[in-house]
Amino acid sequence: MEANPRNLFVVKDILTNFSLLSGLKINGSKCLFVPIQIPAASLPVFSQILGCAPVNLPITYLGLPLSIRCPRKIHFKPLLDAFQRKLDGWQSKFLSLGGRLTLIKSVLTALPLHYMQVIKLPPWLIKHLDSIRRSFFWKGAGKCLGGHCLVNWAKCCLPKKCGGLGILNLSIQNQALLMKWLWKLQKEPDSTWASTVNLLFGSRDIPTLLADGRTSAAFRDILHYNDFFSSSICNPGLPQQLTWKWSTIGEYSSASSYRILADPGMRSPYHILLWKIKAPPKVRIFLWLILLDRVLTQQNLARRNWPSITSCQCCSEGCMETSVHLFVHCTFAKQIWTQLQIRFNLPLLAFTTDLPAFWLQNRQTIGPSWDIIWAASSWAIWKERNSRIFASNRLTASRLVVEICATIEVWKKMA
Incomplete structure (x- = not known):
């Protein structure tokens, strides 16, 4: 409101009448008013009229930083503190990758959504939040250096149908949420939002608003998304007939906008099958890693210049331990596949030169039942490999096949 005594008395009377009618008492000690470009000499008079104290911008309003200037780093400290409180309360070292992924999607990614509906997050903040999510996913606690990240974070944030993990891309989600205002x-x-914009600037036309020098920085950030927005609507200028191209019902939704913006156009040949396998989430993520050849085999450790024994520890052939060798061509792995072939009465397996082909080609001849056999066997081979390296324990192929069959029966009963 305009800072003059008459306006203040009107507001005070409205609040007093509301208090009398509702029986609710207004606590002046919990109220405040924000003076903008008002002489300091006038503040005591205004404070006496309203019965509350003045406070200068920036302030926190409805959980968001409110200022007439662009928010600074200090204004986002509550958001960063919320991230840290969540991380401090989790026993991250005891969580599997599946558990960490669930917490990232359901908790950490949800924390900044309140901000992202109103403010375009600065690039430094998105980069910082991504570093927190990335470190938590790959390492659990502490800083995550490049060698700890088995897959590029941009790849992890791709939709599952495009070969990623489906983690929300904060920058794209921010844009999808802000376009709701357009x-x-x-x-x-006739909404309050549109009426206010029309009253302040005399127009609702987006190009006209972009050219208006009175628009705030936050409002301009929203208006700059007009290119994609304009190309995604039908019947512009006709509010009653305005439709959104990317939604089946023609109404805008941030989910439909995100789906289009986050889609790079490529498709993974196995995404639908992979995430439907009846196995724990941590196993499905492990399978995703081996299909991308990102598990820490001796070959991948050597690529990272980490000290390691280059030869395969599951066979005596002295071969370089690659993903294809360990899970397909190793004599120990072949013994397991041969015994499983006999136990489940499978046709002859095709021992291909890459892991996706080994899974998909054998699936064509065996059928969907091959998925859980392949998943349980690959998981067991990896655990046995680690047991031989780090604990010096060794199981025979026959004993491991028994454990694989038991695992398959447990996984089949999963909901």
């Missing part, structure tokens, strides 16, 4: 501006001309 939709309301065009679709709902």
Whole structure:
């Protein structure tokens, strides 16, 4: 409101009448008013009229930083503190990759959504939040250096159908949420939001608003998404007939916008099959890693210049331990596949030169039942390999096949 005594008395009377009618008492000690470009000499008079104290911008309003200037780093400290509180309360070292992925999607990714609906997050903040999520996923605690990240974070943030883990890309989600205001501006001309914009700037036309020098930095950030927004609507200028191309019902939704913006156009040949395998989440993530050849075999350790024994520890052939060798061509692995072939009465297996082909080609001849056999066997081979290296324990192929069969029966009963 305009800072003059008459306006202040009107507001005070409205609040007093509301208090009398509702029986609710207004606590002046919990109220405040924000003076903008008001002489300091006038503040005591205004404070006496309103019965509350003045406070300068920036302030926190509805959980968000409110300022007439661009938010600074200090204004996002509550968000960063919320991340840290969550991380401090989790026993991250005892969580599997599946458990960490669930917490990232359901908790850490949800924390900044309140901010992202109103403010375009600065690049430094998105980079910092991504580093926290990345470190938590790959390492659990502490800083995550390049060698700890088995897959590029941008790849992890791709949708599952594109070969990623489906973790939300914060920058794209931010844009999808902010474009909701452009939709309301065009679709709902009688809404409070559209009416306020029209009153302040005399227009709801987005190009006109972009050219208006009075728009705030936060509002301009939203208006700059107009290129994608304009190309995604039909019947512009007709609010009653305005439709959103990417939604089946023609209404804007941040989910439909994110789906289009986050889709790079490529498709993974196995994404639908992989994430439907009846196995624990940590095993499905492990399978995703071996299909990308990102598990820490001796070959991949050597690529990272980590000290390691280059030869395969599951056979005596002295071969370099690669993913294909360990899970397909190793004599120990072949013994396991041969015994499983006899136990489950499978046709002859095709021992291909890459892991995706080994899974998919044998699936064509065996059928969907091959998925759980391949998953349980690959997981068991990896655990046996680690047991031989780090604990000096060795199981025979026959004993490991028994454990694989028991694992398959347990996984089949999973919901």
